[in-house]
Amino acid sequence: MNINSAYQLAPAGTPPRPGHVGRHNDTEQLPDAWLDYGQDDPLEAYRWISACAACGIRPVLPPQAKSVNCACGSCGPVGQSIVEAVAGWNASSLSMPQSYRDLPFFHLADLQPLQARSHLIGLVAHLKREHAKMAGRVDRKLPVSDLYRTTLEAFIAWATHGLDLIRAETAGTAAESLAA
Ligand SMILES: [Zn+2]
Numbered sequence: 001m002n003i004n005s006a007y008q009l010a011p012a013g014t015p016p017r018p019g020h021v022g023r024h025n026d027t028e029q030l031p032d033a034w035l036d037y038g039q040d041d042p043l044e045a046y047r048w049i050s051a052c053a054a055c056g057i058r059p060v061l062p063p064q065a066k067s068v069n070c071a072c073g074s075c076g077p078v079g080q081s082i083v084e085a086v087a088g089w090n091a092s093s094l095s096m097p098q099s100y101r102d103l104p105f106f107h108l109a110d111l112q113p114l115q116a117r118s119h120l121i122g123l124v125a126h127l128k129r130e131h132a133k134m135a136g137r138v139d140r141k142l143p144v145s146d147l148y149r150t151t152l153e154a155f156i157a158w159a160t161h162g163l164d165l166i167r168a169e170t171a172g173t174a175a176e177s178l179a180a
Helices: 003-009 082-091 113-139 146-170 174-179
Strands: none
Touching: 082 146, 113 146
């Protein structure tokens, strides 16, 4: 999935196509491969909830949930969306630790922390520029699909979460300067 191509294909209401890889036409020079975010739908956040650290069970979320609440009583932070809720839970000490390598997006599994960090910083900047463009369309009363907006915001949340995971994973190591 590629948020640029999703936008070009579907500014007015058609769902983005999972797995579609298009050419980016931004002035920035991100490698094309970076703009393929993977096959999974970022809005299906319930699929990637980390198990509860207290009871070992993966909490089950209703689709509109804004926080992860485990049956054992552990409650994660409230987010603006289900993605933020899951990211907040996964990043907290309430859940079992995760690695950025386990994120299903952005093809991070084989990257070293420094590479993954640089990759994600580039992507977050790119996605935020796309978000600003979208906001410009809204200001000009041009059509913007809700699905495009929520998908874009979900990718931003996952990429930001990936940076948090890298920071947590490299804290206290020689790569501590990553956290700057
Ligand atoms: Zn629990």
